[in-house]
Amino acid sequence: MSFDRAAGILLHPTSLPSPDGIGDLGPEAFRWVDFLAECGCGLWQILPLGPTGYGDSPYQCFSAFAGNPYLISPALLLNEKLLHLDDIKDRPDFPQNSVDFGAVIQWKKTILHRSYLRFVQGNKPEISKDFIQFQEKHSSWLQDYATFSALKDLNNGRPWVEWTSDLRTRQSQAINKFQVENRDLIIELMYYQFLFFRQWTHLKEYANFHNVRIIGDIPLFISHDSSDAWVSPHLFYLNPDGYPSAIAGVPPDYFSPTGQLWGNPLYNWEIHKKSGYAWWIGRIAACLQMVDILRLDHFRGFSEYWEVPANMNTAEIGEWKPGPGAELFESIKNSLGSLPIIAEDLGKITPDVISLRDHFDLPGMRILQFAFSDDDKNIFLPHNYSKNTVAYTGSHDNDTTIGWFNSAPENEKRFCREYMGIDDDDIAWDLIRAVWSSVANFAIAPMQDFLRLNNDARMNYPGREAGNWNWRMDLHYQNGSLMKDLYRLNSIFSRLTH
DSSP: OOOOSEEEEEOOGGGSOOTTSSOOSSHHHHHHHHHHHHTTOOEEEOOOOSOBOGGGOTTSBSOSSOOOGGGOOHHHHHHTTSSOGGGGTTOOOOOSSBOOHHHHHHHHHHHHHHHHHHHHHSOOHHHHHHHHHHHHHTTTTHHHHHHHHHHHHHTTTOOGGGSOHHHHTTOHHHHHHHHHHTHHHHHHHHHHHHHHHHHHHHHHHHHHHTTOEEEEEEOSSOOSSSHHHHHOGGGBOBOTTSOBSEEEEEOSOSSOTTOEEEEEEOBOHHHHHHTTSHHHHHHHHHHHHHOSEEEETTGGGGTEEEEEETTOSSSSSOEEEEOOTHHHHHHHHHHHOSOOEEEOOOSSOOHHHHHHHHHTTOOEEEEGGGTTSSOTTOTTSGGGOOSSEEEESOOTTSOOHHHHHHHSOHHHHHHHHHHHTOOSTTHHHHHHHHHHHSSOSEEEEEHHHHTTOOGGGOOOOTTOOSSOSOBOOOGGGOOHHHHHHHHHHHHHTTOOOO
């Protein structure tokens, strides 16, 4: 599916300003949409919105369908009288420019519980009616997820493979007994999901009203410690004890010399095929209700994926196995219609991956930071782009442009200066301008590059287990100069969205 010419900014909601230690779906998110609209940007790209687990990574979620409750805005709950001012008077003094996930999680759990008590004790028939309708609409996953979350809470956060045998293997008598005994907790956890989706839906509607489309993100693999693996272990290569027999990753590449060992369980594609890929169709459909366009992370894995033995410490040893290929996408297309999908086709891409991408007319990705380590045939150089491309200065996995340039080898710096005809006094803006001026239909840059931030603002280091995802911008990003410059850039290069 080709897209019309447009431009946008990559910024995860957690990076927004907020008094509660983490960006959320409240007033600052709406202010952010206003900023995009006033700059003429019609695209807002985000990372996965699921409930984060290990390492606070949005790519390791407890569910492929649930939302992250830590994104719920206390300010909006105050507006609906689902919180009172007394409920937030003990708010900790959080840092402004980073997320302290440990402190944030404790705070959000505290105030979400207070909100639930207000909801239960209050007389809010309209909200109660909406909550019942929400449970009905999301019945395919909601109770399973809430039961999974309740079990994790009552097992001190331990992964499901460490639970007692009857609960680990979902024996119906044990599950029913647990659900009866813990009914209030399960309803409370469903209430949190109700709040998340209620707030996110309002924000998305506001964005769409202002001609801003949201680009979401789907990780190829699900987390092993997730309700999805617990509920449907037959869909994955898991041993009888629940542990994976093999795990996902990628071999060594320019992101990591030892590859990336993700540790996710691998799909049993034969089982998925027998069901007509029902789980995947449901997953894509659910995501497209939340966003307008989907970026499929690690697109290569749909053609072939890197299987690593479960006992490995790095991803260097493994073998390529065939993925579902075109058959999966034909099934999704036949069920859902058009495919508003971006293929993340970075890394070592083989002809079969290109063929799969092009067969469904999916735009691929080009990262300008990768362009200067080679010669004029480098596919990341703008003169080699095609229209059906999404071009970036860098992604969430890259350093900021200033951080990249400062640490780049001298030959790359020299080629960059020569190719773009610059003196590198404003390297972040230079790369933004090069991407915007390219033939690529979509041009996107991380907000860190618009703010000319260095390595301190990097979002993620692939392969690093901790210390990622915590960057936040301050309240002063909406300066008149940046808005004027970005609007002019969009206007000059025919990317303006009104």
